[in-house]
Amino acid sequence: RKKVQIFQYVFLKWGLALLIGLTTGLIGFFNNIAVENISGFKLLLTNKLMLQGSYFKAFLAFAGLNITFAAAAGSLCAFLAPAAAGSGIPEVKAYLNGVDAPSILAPITLFVKIFGSVLGVSAGFVVGKEGPMVHTGACIANLLGQGGSRKWRSALLWRTFFTTAVVAIVLRSFIQYCWNGKCGLFGQGGLIMYDVSKEVSSYGSYDILAVIFLGVIGGVMGSFYNYLVDKVLRTYSVINEKGPSFRVLLVIIISVLTTCCAFGLPWLVSCTPCPTDSANECPTIGEIGHYKSFQCPSGSYNDLASLFLTTSDDAIRNLFSNTIIREFQMSSLFIFFVTIYFLGIVTYGIAVPAGLFIPVILAGSVYGRIVGRVFHSVSVLDTGLFSLLGAASFLGGTMRMTVSLCVILLELTNNLLLLPLVMIVLLISKSVADCFNRGVYDQIVKLKGLPYLEAHAEPYMKHLVAGDAVSGPLVTFSGLEKVETVVHALQSTGHNGFPVIGEPPFSDSPELCGLVLRSHLLVLLKAKYFSKERRLSGRDILKKFSPSDFAKPGTGKGLKLEDISLTEEDMEMWIDLHPITNASPYTVLETMSLAKAMILFRQLGLRHMCVVPKSQGRPPIVGILTRHDFMSEHILGLYPHMKQHK
Amino acid sequence: RKKVQIFQYVFLKWGLALLIGLTTGLIGFFNNIAVENISGFKLLLTNKLMLQGSYFKAFLAFAGLNITFAAAAGSLCAFLAPAAAGSGIPEVKAYLNGVDAPSILAPITLFVKIFGSVLGVSAGFVVGKEGPMVHTGACIANLLGQGGSRKWRSALLWRTFFTTAVVAIVLRSFIQYCWNGKCGLFGQGGLIMYDVSKEVSSYGSYDILAVIFLGVIGGVMGSFYNYLVDKVLRTYSVINEKGPSFRVLLVIIISVLTTCCAFGLPWLVSCTPCPTDSANECPTIGEIGHYKSFQCPSGSYNDLASLFLTTSDDAIRNLFSNTIIREFQMSSLFIFFVTIYFLGIVTYGIAVPAGLFIPVILAGSVYGRIVGRVFHSVSVLDTGLFSLLGAASFLGGTMRMTVSLCVILLELTNNLLLLPLVMIVLLISKSVADCFNRGVYDQIVKLKGLPYLEAHAEPYMKHLVAGDAVSGPLVTFSGLEKVETVVHALQSTGHNGFPVIGEPPFSDSPELCGLVLRSHLLVLLKAKYFSKERRLSGRDILKKFSPSDFAKPGTGKGLKLEDISLTEEDMEMWIDLHPITNASPYTVLETMSLAKAMILFRQLGLRHMCVVPKSQGRPPIVGILTRHDFMSEHILGLYPHMKQHK
Known part of the structure; x- marks a missing residue:
């Protein structure tokens, strides 16, 4: 190739990486802003009506909005792109493993994933937006990169690093813009969601024992979570197969259940008097604050409502922190834990883009706070830190990806000194959970029947x-083959690759020329480069095609045999397969x-x-x-x- | 295999990972304590004598100790284990790539690496102890694991994670122990060497421009560093080949040069009056402090001596910090930069375990501070932060390993908010430097002639x-071969693997049975399982061996042909190669x-x-x-x- 072409190629490659980074950063930002504003509006309205004493009106507004959003998300997902349901991480994992399922990364899936995720999270479901975001990024990269490379190489690592840098810089500049209050209700956060960097980190042997206990139980509960998710998914798949309307119905039922839990359960707990020394307003009026009044008289707040009637991000922030809300009642924590644990399980699998990270972190952090309270007398670690470790133990128990989880938790908390404790907890919970079953993503891959190679x-x-x-009959072609034979083979089998055998007089003895792909055969058939005699056409024939003719289409829709019309006369002609044969197939004895x-x-x-x-x-x-x-x-x-x- | 055996295997595997983690943690800790105490003693003595005004005595003590340590390190390295010289990272990189060089990971190399590194750093050479530490860890793992697996698999990642956790926890507990002042002069540090977490991190477009400028120049200087290291290494290899005494001589010459620079150059700069508001004693007396009096009158300090006459860790801490020493004189910074840049280059390649990280970080951080001063009027970023970014730009320009460098810098500084800036600098400096030459480790691998596969x-x-x-003549064996033929082939070629051909009457036509390894042939020859007739012995013969007979020895010394004595009679017998033939070799057409x-x-x-x-x-x-x-x-x-x- 010429120097100019090489330069063009390099430039395009990097431009593409830049574009992917920019687009993903933008969409991630849009996603966050949309969720914060839509949920914020809903929660503010409910809160206002509750403060006015119009409890029934508040419920109607809350339930109405929740169910509307849920139905919208469910319809999008069920009718337009069923592949957009769920987390998306199992599919991306399988894709990176080499499983080819075009609809997973199709443009319509991308569209539904983005808007479905925003609606689903806004509807108050116990779902995260992290998994769908990973899937979204993969879709964008696929769309822009036209398939691209799939194997993980060192050069790819370097390009990934570049893309990550772009995303980080884009997000940073937007967040800086938002700090000036230009993005509505969004803007209290930052790249670091839960800053625990002020925590002290000296600990003794009792603390380590408490942490080990936390890890073991977290591992058991994590694997039980996986077990239940698996059972629920099997049940749902029966319902989902009945048709899109049934899927939407299921979404609405779960939405009603979630709404009733979130609005009903806070009535059970008693009110807590407001802290006198708090920097935050209590109860919060007019903004998404940490102290929800709910049914309580002025000067007190409902701690369970403060967890239920807020965004998941804020709930996690409250649980991790040891400064915002000092103490939750044990009964509130316990009710919240049981509800979130089971709601998370029944929500995954409905026709809505649903991440697993947030539900698991949420359940884990409540669990950690409960354990922290139990060990309060013997351990010097504070309950906020226990909450973080509880989240780590649940993540380790369900996802089993220790290294990435460690990095993610480090990024979320920005405290390197906690690393040893987080590592211990992850190690223990993963090891314990591995005794019972496999990671939740592996389970889902298996359940979906994707041919994942271990x-x-x-x-x-x-x-x-x-x-x-x-096994099965082997279909081979000669180097020079009758069009009829090729068409017949393509019709009668679903194979994607066919061996090409060189035969006398074109070679001394029968020998393996290579492998020809179905998609390349279709391109050659469509162009109708046939000849009447049985003779070699030479590689010059390739000059009549541009490389893009043979490229894999990014939209997942390639040529089909039905698109090609061949006459009787065509069928009797000869076609030379040598030019499109891959002459270096991998072979084993x-x-x-x-x-x-x-x-x-x-x-x-x-x-x-x-x-x-x-x-x-x-x-x-x-x-x-x-x-x-x-x-x-x-x-x-x-x-x-x-x-x-x- | 029986369940008990599987359990034993798993237990052993994890026990081993634990042991490797523990041992590496302990050695790393010992290494640090030894260096801090030996250099500390040397620097305190020199400082004391300088304060007393005995300048010549101080020089004699400083130079004497430096040269003694250097000669000791050089002798260890030159006479006992030449493979222990240098960083060790190129060798480990090549080993992971599949290059087999037994002496690299032999026990004697490990021994010399540990003590040579301590002595080398204590001798005041511009070398780091990080590279040698990586090599030490690899040696320990090899020694304990008996060769072990070399391919990077997901299970290995998980075990690595475990080992890392063990190392982190071991180090942490020791550091906590040392905070109580029980380890002599060691103990001011921690897992986080240079805490810049208090820095503000808002920046504008001028700052970004300054950072880009810094990255470009850093990349150019990094690649020039590589160029000079390459030239120096080529020159040194001529000297080193002349014999161990010449190597020691070279070490002593460089030691004299380093000593003269460190002790001589501070005389050139003028004294700086002590800050009045500093929390630190000025000038420092009786401990390793930040303000060295050197030749200055009381109430003032010599800022260049504060960089030269201290440990590298402390020098870097001073340069990164914006609180300890506010301002260095430009002339001091400039003298220090030029000296360290060139001393770093001429030091690498002498017969002493020498890491490249510290010299590069040191030179980079001075460079960053200089650039920070130049952009002082337009940029709001402080000079300490510029120093960090300068170090990043040099690291990117020489090592070119962006992702790992990013993680390392993050670990050293514990400030996630700096990540975008560090990423930009690394990206730019690596890209710029890639235009000129290759990374320093790749250069060294190539220079050493290691067959590294890209x-x-x-x-x-x-x-x-x-x-x-x-190319070259192919030496094959029959499945049943005469002992004489085998011995002759082993003597006359250096091949490590021989194809085994099955021939009639044992197969229908000549066919490839597999591949037999030299080491396995030697084991079989030594055991003398020969037979007088040409007949198959069956796989039962393997039962007479234990699996460890065929295992690769961890010490790097296997069986040799000379160790086996065969009689004339033996030579005429037949040997059946089938039992030790690998019947599934990888093949290509x-x-x-x-x-x-x-x-x-x-x-x-x-x-x-x-x-x-x-x-x-x-x-x-x-x-x-x-x-x-x-x-x-x-x-x-x-x-x-x-x-x-x-």
Whole structure:
């Protein structure tokens, strides 16, 4: 290539990374502003009506808005883009693993994900916007990058770093703009959500014991959370399959349940007198403050309402802090914990973009505060810190991603001195939870039936060879093939790749030329570069195409066989497959251990792997292995007796 | 395997990770204490003598101690373990890439690395102890783990996390112990070396411009640093090859140079009057303080001596801080910058364990302070912060590892709000420096001739196939081979792997059975399991060995051919290679693109790759590719005309 082209390529590549960073930063910012303003409006209205004593009106306003938002989010999701429901992290994880599911990253999914997430969070559901945001970022990158690379390489790490820097700078400048009060109700936060940097961090052996206890119980409850989520998802999938209307109905039912909990339960607790030394107004009037009056007389506040009738971010801030609200009643904490724990479980799986981070952090931080109160007499750590550690234990117990969680918690709290404690808690809760079941994202990937390849081969794979996993009839093409044969093969099979065999007189003996992809065959068929005789056309034929003809479309919709009309005459002609054949397919000998073949397949992010014979005098290819051929269900279906090795 | 064995294995694995973490933590702690106390003693003595006015005595004490320590470190390194010289990070990087060099991780290297590093830093050399510490950790892990796994997998990440947590907790408890003054002069620091968390972090467009300027110049100077290090290393390698005595001599020469600079240059600057409002004693007497009197009259201090005659850690703390010493004289900063920049360059490469981090941070932070002074009138950022950014720009310009550097700087400073600025500086300086040359570690890896495989294939490799890279005579064995043939092959070649061909009557036609390793052959030869007839021995023979017989020894010394004595009679016998043959070697077709073959080789961390023929009726293996066959020097030696594609 010429220097200019190389420069163009590099420039485009970096420009794209910049654009992705900018767009994601903008959308994230829009998302936050929208949520803060919509929920803020709803909560202020409710609060105002409550202060006026119009309890029933307040309930009507609160419930009406909640259900409207919920129905809107549910309809968007159920009718337009079912793939936008849920967190999106399992799908992105599977995509990075190599699973190709075009609708996951389609533009309509992106659209619904953004607006569905804003509406869902505004509707008061116990859902987060972090998971959907990750999915949104992936969609944008896919849309702008047209598929792009999927394998994690060092250059990619560096570009990711660049993109992250752009997002950070964009967000920072917007937040600085908002500090001047130009963005409505948004603007109290910052890049650091829960600043606990003033906490002291000296601790003794009793504290460590308390922390270990917290980690163990957190791990057990985290894995129980996963167990329940799995059960609920299986139940919901039955309902969801009945049609979009049923999905919307389910969303509305959960919305009603959430609304009743949030508005009903605060009536159960007694009022707390306002603190006299607080810098904050109590009870709060006219803004989203920390002390909700609810039904209480003036000079006192309802601590449970202060948790329920606020945004999740503010609730977490209250729980983490040891200065804003010093003490919650134990009964309030307990009611809030049970409600959030189970609402979080029943909410995930409905047709609304729903992150799992916030529900888990919320439940975990209440749990941590409860444990902190229990150990109050023996531990010098304050309850706000216990709350943070409780959130860490729940995150470790459900998500099991210790390193990333550690970084995220560090970013949220901006206190490096807490790192050892957070690490201990994550280690313990993950280890405990691993005894019971798998991480929540792995469970969801499995439940969705996505062919996710694990990093390690299963033990029974060591007793099989690559040839054993080959199944089904093999469809091969000659280097020069009749159009009819190609069309027939494309019609009768769903294969995405076909081996091409070179045959005499074009080679000395039958040999493997390479692999041809369905999408490339379709492009060649559409262009109708056929010839009447059986002869080589040469690579010059490629000059008639531009590289973009063969590129994978970003929208997920490629050429289909039905789009191509071929006459009877066309069908009798010959087509030369050599120019579009990938002449360097990855191959393994049929006697290669299946475990090693799988590692090869996964490490290189392959889609097809050719199995070639070991001995001579046989056809030059034994079969093709794809992702599905490495799935346990498939292999154990072929060799049921291998289960004993499992 | 039985359940008990699996449990044993898991227990051992985690126990080992715990042990590695504990040992590394302990050694790191010992290292710090030793350095702080030895240098502390030296500096206090010098300071005391200077205060008494005995300038010549002070010089003699300072120079004497410096040169003694330097000579000790140099002798240890030159005579006992030459592999312990330098940073160690390039070697560890190459090891993780798959380069096998046993002496790098041998116990003697570990020993010399620890004590050499302590002595080297105490001798006042412009070297860091971070790089050697990384190497030390790798040595310990290798020693305890007996080679262990080398590929980076998710399970490994999780175990690394565990080990890190252990190290963090061990260090923390020790530091807490030291805060009570029980560790001599050590104990002022903590996990966070340079706490700048009180800095404000609002900045405008002028500040950003200043930061961009700083990044660009920092990148240029960083790459110039690399250029000079490369030149100096080439010169030194000529001297070092002359023998250990020459190496020690070189160490002493550099030590004399360093000593003269540190003691001589402070005479050039004028004295600064002590600040009246400082909380610190000025000039400092009797402890390692921030204000060195040097030749100045009482009531004033020498600011250049305060940088030179202190530990590197304290110098960096002074430069980063905006509270300890408010203002340095421009002339002092300039003299210090030039001296440290060039001393850092001439020091790396002598026979002493020498990290590059501290010299680069030191030079960068002075540079940053100078730039801060230049932009003083237009920028609101304070000079301490400029100092940090200067250090970041130098690190980015020399090391080019943006993500890890960002994390390290974050850990050192504990201020997340500075992240966007640090990111910008790193991005700019790395990008600028990349225009000129490669990162310093990559340069050193290349200079040492280690066969490091890059993540990307070179463009010309796309025009070659795997068969093209095969060179040299191929030595193969039959499945049943004469002992004499095997011994002869081991004697006459240096190959580490040999293909095993199955031949009639044991198979229908010649076929590739697999690959046998030199080390395994030696074990089999030593055990003398030969037979008089040419017959298969079966896999039962393996039961006579324990798995540890075939394990790679952690000390780097395996069996050698000379250790095995074979009689004439033995030589005439037959040996069955099937039991020790790896029956699943990774193979590629000879027509596979060389670029793709290289990616496969690197991604899977292979040592041997078998090239098999595409067409039939030929021997079942074309050749073997090893790491060296993928090196540019080798391929371009075979195909000089490919240089045009480079």
